[in-house]
Amino acid sequence: MPKxxxxxxxxxxxxxVEAGTPLLWVLRDNLNLxxxxxxxxxxxxxxxxxxxxxxxxxxxxxxxxxxxxxKITTIEGLAENPDHPIFKTWIELEVSQCGYxxxxxxxxLAAMLDSDSRPSRKEIxxxxxxxxxxxxxxxxxxxxxxKIVEEKQ
Amino acid sequence: MSNSVKQTRREFIKxxxxxxxxxxxxxxxxxxNVLANVGDDPKIFSPSVFLKIDSNGIVTIIFHRSExxxxxxxxxxxxxxxxxxxxxxxxxxxxxxxxxxxxxxSTGGSTSVRRNWEPLRVAGATAREMLILAAAKxxxxxxxxxxxxNGFIINKSNGKKYSYGELVEDAAKLPVxxxxxxxxxxxxxxxxxxVHRVDTPDKIFxxxxxxxxxxxxxxxxxxxxxxPTFGGKVKSFDAAKAKSMPGVVDVVExxxxxxxxxxxxxxxxxxxxxxxxxxxxxxxxxxxTEDIRNEMLxxxxxxxxxxxxxxxxNTNIKxxxxxxxxxxxxxxxxxxxxxxxCVAKYQNGxxxxxxxxxxxxxxxxxxxxVLGISKNDVTVxxxxxxxxxxRRLVNDYVVEAAEISKxxxxxIKLTWTREEDMKFGFFRPPSMSVLKGSVTKDGKPAKFYHxxxxxxxxxxxxxxxxxxxxxxxxxxxxxLQYQIPNLKITxxxxxxxxxxxWWRAVYNSQNPFAVExxxxxxxxxxxxxxxxxRKEMLPSDxxxxxxxxxxxxxxxxxxGKKLPAGKGMGIAxxxxxxxxxxxxxxxxxxxxxxxxxxxxAVIDCGIVVNPDTVEAQLEGAIVFALSAxxxxxxxxxxxxxxxxxxxxxxxxxxxETPVIETYYIKNTYKxxxxxxxxxxxxxxxxxxxxxxxxxxxIRRLPVKLI
Ligand code: FES
Ligand code: FES
Numbered sequence: 092m093p094k095x096x097x098x099x100x101x102x103x104x105x106x107x108v109e110a111g112t113p114l115l116w117v118l119r120d121n122l123n124l125x126x127x128x129x130x131x132x133x134x135x136x137x138x139x140x141x142x143x144x145x146x147x148x149x150x151x152x153x154x155x156x157x158x159x160x161x162k163i164t165t166i167e168g169l170a171e172n173p174d175h176p177i178f179k180t181w182i183e184l185e186v187s188q189c190g191y192x193x194x195x196x197x198x199x200l201a202a203m204l205d206s207d208s209r210p211s212r213k214e215i216x217x218x219x220x221x222x223x224x225x226x227x228x229x230x231x232x233x234x235x236x237x238k239i240v241e242e243k244q
Numbered sequence: 245m246s247n248s249v250k251q252t253r254r255e256f257i258k259x260x261x262x263x264x265x266x267x268x269x270x271x272x273x274x275x276x277n278v279l280a281n282v283g284d285d286p287k288i289f290s291p292s293v294f295l296k297i298d299s300n301g302i303v304t305i306i307f308h309r310s311e312x313x314x315x316x317x318x319x320x321x322x323x324x325x326x327x328x329x330x331x332x333x334x335x336x337x338x339x340x341x342x343x344x345x346x347x348x349x350s351t352g353g354s355t356s357v358r359r360n361w362e363p364l365r366v367a368g369a370t371a372r373e374m375l376i377l378a379a380a381k382x383x384x385x386x387x388x389x390x391x392x393x394n395g396f397i398i399n400k401s402n403g404k405k406y407s408y409g410e411l412v413e414d415a416a417k418l419p420v421x422x423x424x425x426x427x428x429x430x431x432x433x434x435x436x437x438x439v440h441r442v443d444t445p446d447k448i449f450x451x452x453x454x455x456x457x458x459x460x461x462x463x464x465x466x467x468x469x470x471x472p473t474f475g476g477k478v479k480s481f482d483a484a485k486a487k488s489m490p491g492v493v494d495v496v497e498x499x500x501x502x503x504x505x506x507x508x509x510x511x512x513x514x515x516x517x518x519x520x521x522x523x524x525x526x527x528x529x530x531x532x533t534e535d536i537r538n539e540m541l542x543x544x545x546x547x548x549x550x551x552x553x554x555x556x557x558n559t560n561i562k563x564x565x566x567x568x569x570x571x572x573x574x575x576x577x578x579x580x581x582x583x584x585x586c587v588a589k590y591q592n593g594x595x596x597x598x599x600x601x602x603x604x605x606x607x608x609x610x611x612x613x614v615l616g617i618s619k620n621d622v623t624v625x626x627x628x629x630x631x632x633x634x635r636r637l638v639n640d641y642v643v644e645a646a647e648i649s650k651x652x653x654x655x656i657k658l659t660w661t662r663e664e665d666m667k668f669g670f671f672r673p674p675s676m677s678v679l680k681g682s683v684t685k686d687g688k689p690a691k692f693y694h695x696x697x698x699x700x701x702x703x704x705x706x707x708x709x710x711x712x713x714x715x716x717x718x719x720x721x722x723x724l725q726y727q728i729p730n731l732k733i734t735x736x737x738x739x740x741x742x743x744x745x746w747w748r749a750v751y752n753s754q755n756p757f758a759v760e761x762x763x764x765x766x767x768x769x770x771x772x773x774x775x776x777x778r779k780e781m782l783p784s785d786x787x788x789x790x791x792x793x794x795x796x797x798x799x800x801x802x803x804g805k806k807l808p809a810g811k812g813m814g815i816a817x818x819x820x821x822x823x824x825x826x827x828x829x830x831x832x833x834x835x836x837x838x839x840x841x842x843x844x845a846v847i848d849c850g851i852v853v854n855p856d857t858v859e860a861q862l863e864g865a866i867v868f869a870l871s872a873x874x875x876x877x878x879x880x881x882x883x884x885x886x887x888x889x890x891x892x893x894x895x896x897x898x899x900e901t902p903v904i905e906t907y908y909i910k911n912t913y914k915x916x917x918x919x920x921x922x923x924x925x926x927x928x929x930x931x932x933x934x935x936x937x938x939x940x941x942i943r944r945l946p947v948k949l950i
Contacts, residue, residue: 092490098613108508109490116510120465125457128630129509130581131662135890138581166450173449181448185440185856189313190447191581191630197448216899223890225581225631226313227647227867229901232858 095155099124106155114158115139115150118165124192126166130223134148137222138195140202141165147202166194169201176242177201180235188226196222196232208243215240291374291410291420292367293345295324301395301409304327304336308346309356310602311443312337312580312632313864314919315857316356318366318441321444323357326434327368327427328409329392330865337442342604342624349626351602352637352746354821354917361915362426369424371415378414379406428852429912438856443628455600455627456585456659463587464493465509466518466648467655469514469612470501470668473883475526475741480501482520489515496651499614500640503648509659528741529883533575533674536880539738540676540697540943544570546760548678548695548734549712555730561690564682565769571677571758572944575878577669578747579893582630583662586645589655596623596645600629602636610639611646634746634867638670666893668883670745671878673699675717677758683770688779691730692766694721697741712737720755720924725788725819726763726781742880748868749923752820757945758871759926760816774804774932775815776875788824791909792817798907799844807936810834814932818924821917823849827866829902829929833937836949840870840902842932847906847921850913858918862906865922871895873927874947 097104099122106121113132118124118141125197127150134152141150142164169175177197180186187193196219203210203218210218215236224232286298296304304325311317321337340346348359372392379397380387389400396405429435436529446452463632472475481502483495491511496503504515588596588611595615603608604626612619629636645658660668675698682691698717703710712735721733750922767777782789792815795801801813810833817826830842845862852858875894879886886894931942 108510109514112510116508119457119683120508120510123459124450125453127460128454128582129456129659130583130630131890133662133889133891136581147773166448170449170451173445178448182440182444185444185860186596187313187441187444187447189581189629189631190443190452190862191313191454193448194327194450220899222895223581223895225579225633225895227864227866227896227901228860229896229898230863230896230904233901 095159097163098161099157099163100171101167102146102221108155109158110154112155113151114141114153114155117155118150124165124167128191128194130191135196137190137199140198140222142202145202145205147199154195165201166198169198175201176239180239184231184235186228186231186235188228192222192226193226196224200236204239207241227236272392279500283499283881284581285367285863287413287416289371289416289907292370294364294367295328295371296375296878297371297412297949299409299412301407302336303330303395304338305333306340308340308349308350309339310349310604310626310629310632312351312602312629312636314356314861315441315854316351317443318439319357320360320856321442323360323364324464326432327365327662328372330395332434332439334395337479339626341626342884344605348893349604349639350606351632352634354921358822358917365374365426369426370421370691371419373424374415374418375408375411377418378411381412382406402561415648416645430811435853439854439858442634450626452828454582455587455598456582456630458587458598458627458657460560460587460589460598460655463655463657464505464507465510465512466503466505466658467517467659468498468501468648469501469516469521470664470912471525471669473525473529474743475528476883477524477526479522479524481522485520486515488566489518494652494654495519496648498644498651500644503651503658505648505652505654512659513661515641531741531880533855533880534672534719535740536740540662540674543697543736546695548697548736550732551713551735552731552733554728557653557691557693557730557732559730561684563684563685564690566680566682567765567769568680568780569762569765569943571679571761572675573675573740573754573757574945575671575879575880576872576876577671577893578633578635578748579628579665579895580631580633580635582664584660585658586642587655587657588642588645588649590615590646590649593617596644597622597624597646598627599624599639599642600627600636600644601639602629602632602634603639606734607639607642610643614643615646617642618629629692630730633748633859634750635669638745662890663888666887666889672742672747672753673740673744673752674814677755679758679762681762681766683766687772688768689726689766692726692728693732694759695737696721696732697726697738698751699738701744701746701750704740704744712764716751719750720752720820721759723761723899726778727770727783728781740821748865749920752818752920752924753869753872756816756818756924757927757931760818760925761931761941761943764928766812767940775801776803778815778817787848787913788793788817788819791824791848792826794907794909795828795844795846798846798905799828799830801828809918810937812933812935812937814929814934814936816925816928817930818921820924821921822914823847823916823918823921825921827925827929829933831933831937833934833949838934838947838949840900842903842905843929844905845907845922846909847918848909848911849913849916849918849921852908853906853914853915854948858908859906861918862922863904865920866904867896869923869926870930873930873945877946
């Protein structure tokens with residue numbers, strides 16, 4: 092059985108799983124980092140979004156071997172800084188309803204803002220429209236993003 | 245030490261009510277500090293199942309319903325805290341298990357706040373009055389000389405005070421009064437304030453534990469293979485390959501299929517995919533959506549069983565302008581973002597369940613039934629839910645997990661895939677609505693006839709012999725507030741073997757679409773502005789008329805005004821769940837491409853407990869109902885469901901969501917429901933707007949413009 096060395100939230104882990112195991116399940120079941128959520132398993136919803144070398148990726152369609160030697164950040168890692176403007180604004184505007192999609196929303200947005208602190212509306216639309224929310228919090232996500240982007244300027 | 249065990253289950257919260265612009269989230273109370281203050285064996289004062297106060301002054305409020313995003317884990321404790329006069333920032337909120345001592349725990353029908361409005365305030369007030377009496381006795385004064393504030397009882401004449409903790413022992417010895425006085429709404433300090441949700445920080449930091457995140461020591465992971473057709477079952481299976489897969493520890497057959505148990509979710513999924521199963525596809529193996537639709541179509545010309553009758557629909561009216569139409573909606577599913585799951589531990593004749601369930605006592609009963617044990621031997625822990633929308637009122641996934649645990653003798657977490665969630669749901673039934681009506685030549689409503697043809701959830705779930713008259717299928721069209729002189733509502737029940745159940749707002753998701761669209765058709769036939777036509781049918785002092793007037797004002801609806809080509813506004817109203825809602829949609833249609841620009845929604849739900857959640861529920865309901873109106877359709881083919889994931893069962897996305905403006909009416913009417921109230925008017929406001937923009941009347945959902 093192959094062993095993989097992973098770096099998650101700046102910690103090193105060794106996991107023993109079959110090649111091809113989606114990173115999502117390694118994070119959730121092997122490392123007990125359950126903030127990364129499973130919803131579609133097909134890259135269609137964004138609930139499982141994490142950062143790999145700073146880029147937003149869907150952990151349900153990234154295999155464990157693809158993540159070796161990369162820097163992985165999950166929502167738990169981002170939450171090490173609870174004062175991140177996204178968290179503060181999310182709480183201030185009470186964006187979350189059931190909350191299940193929110194780690195994915197936040198990780199997707201965080202990666203976008205890291206790469207471009209003043210994204211255009213079109214860029215925001217394109218990026219955020221790939222992350223689904225069944226509770227329908229989009230309206231507040233938009234308000235929150237507008238606020239974050241405005242305050243950055 | 246039993247106390248410190250309890251402590252670990254407590255959830256420490258610190259939230260600050262917000263008003264105006266001063267929005268602050270205070271930091272959490274560090275867990276250890278609180279523990280340090282707690283004596284080894286604090287005395288507990290618990291005059292009700294909904295709260296306890298210990299001698300260290302720690303106030304714990306028991307939350308006994310299910311939180312699925314609707315905000316009741318915040319709203320219900322607010323009711324207790326309001327009467328108890330405690331510092332909201334210092335209370336602890338504890339999720340209860342299933343237990344009939346809490347009364348009804350079923351979280352559906354927009355009932356949590358309105359059904360608990362009185363009992364929870366009484367619980368808080370009872371404790372408050374007992375603490376006041378305990379203090380009065382200590383001071384040897386009358387209770388009228390004492391009052392409660394912020395966790396203290398204060399002596400009016402000398403300003404001395406006792407903390408609640410200091411009074412716990414004495415209060416616990418007093419008889420529980422039965423006729424406490426509740427606060428006058430004008431004295432509310434917490435109710436009506438924008439209070440931050442108690443569970444938000446954990447949710448956004450990825451720390452909240454949903455059902456799917458539960459880990460119990462020694463737990464294994466299970467996946468289940470179910471028959472692809474409704475009504476089918478396992479004929480035979482070969483588990484050899486699955487058993488040879490890495491991490492697979494067992495394969496068991498249960499009533500719903502064959503389960504694979506492994507040491508991780510992914511290995512359980514892979515093991516399940518390696519099963520070779522021969523299915524007996526059952527009697528409905530060839531059924532399609534068209535078959536079910538044809539069954540409904542057969543009744544379009546029927547009269548239907550009479551459900552409501554006012555005036556005489558057959559009366560002769562001179563020069564009446566007649567119109568008729570058939571409206572129709574498909575099967576749809578809930579698809580909450582968190583797929584079904586459950587952790588079950590069956591050992592020595594006792595079961596312990598961790599379930600994201602909207603209906604915990606039913607989960608307890610169902611587990612007991614399927615395992616053949618007493619319900620007193622079943623503990624059900626309610627977890628957070630990644631959405632519910634009615635799906636988790638049915639505990640099929642709990643039953644499956646319990647059966648698997650018993651069959652393999654292990655604690656297991658059963659996780660459904662998204663595909664299974666799509667295919668093995670309990671669907672919102674389809675329906676067909678035959679509408680006939682007329683208006684007089686001077687533009688007044690004369691007749692309205694609505695024949696609802698649909699499978700009945702209450703018939704399928706509770707009583708096979710139920711008749712249309714006793715069923716639920718006409719909810720949302722019965723008791724219309726419109727004053728139409730001649731009105732008749734009828735119904736026909738359609739048998740179906742496809743599992744159906746409650747989807748947010750239930751028949752209020754479909755009948756108002758037909759009613760409010762057809763009322764719009766009548767308005768145009770009467771040559772009246774759709775708002776004016778409705779207004780003239782409602783008592784001017786009614787709450788429904790009021791929400792509509794406010795919506796018209798907020799949306800800038802101009803009577804009789806035609807918008808530029810391709811633009812349109814549509815109005816629709818709804819009353820139900822003891823609340824009222826009006827919605828106005830604004831759309832642009834260009835080359836058959838629809839853009840929803842704006843929604844204005846106004847709700848009157850009586851006293852508002854937490855304005856922020858009321859607004860959130862309206863916003864969410866609009867997105868949920870728009871997904872259904874524009875995109876959702878479950879197709880039955882070869883006896884099962886064709887759709888499998890979010891690619892073929894899409895939902896509204898961020899960039900398709902309109903600007904949503906919500907307003908609530910401030911008043912002191914009895915508390916009404918909220919969660920489902922925003923659904924009914926949403927689809928017809930949209931399709932009425934499409935008509936205004938294009939002249940095309942949408943009578944079948946999901947909307948197709950070409
Ligand atoms: S679970 Fe990964 S994209 Fe949906
Ligand atoms: S908040 Fe519930 S799915 Fe997004």
